[in-house]
Amino acid sequence: MDKKCVMGKIKIVSEVFDKFMMKRLKAEGMPILQNHITLFHILPEDGSTLLFNEVASLWQISKSSLSDIINKYEGQGLIQKCECHSDKRSVHIRLTEDAMPIRKRILELEEEFRSLLLKDFTDEQKEIFECNIDKVINNINDFRF
Secondary structure (H helix, E strand, O other), X not given: OOOOOHHHHHHHHHHHHHHHHHHHHHHOOOOOOHHHHHHHHHOOOXXXXXXXXXXXXXXXXXXXXXXXXXXXXXXXXXXXXXXXOOOOOOEEEEEOXXXXXXXXXXXXXXXXXXXXXXXXXXHHHHHHHHHHHHHHHHHHHHXXX
């Protein structure tokens, strides 16, 4: 692969990460799909709620897709929907206590992958790499479509 093909390299890392997480989630019998991990990152670990519309916006998915996903995990007891008393049209969602070990394990698996990914890096190289990734993300935020 050409050195200038950075996007292809980023795509490879992303694909390997996805496969790693799918394999590990399945092997550990976790009841979530790899492409739903983001939901467990967005919802606060302290059990506080977020508005449904806020989650859809943060995740950048349609409200109908989010509704299906929320219903799936609500049925498994991992997410709770709460109606807003002051505005019946607003729905708040939160992780349940049963979801907390899953959220924790997701973070552990991600750290395991990160360690494998950066195993030949010095501490300084790791810090520089992560700093550069943060810069890339900030740049992306400047031109989101």
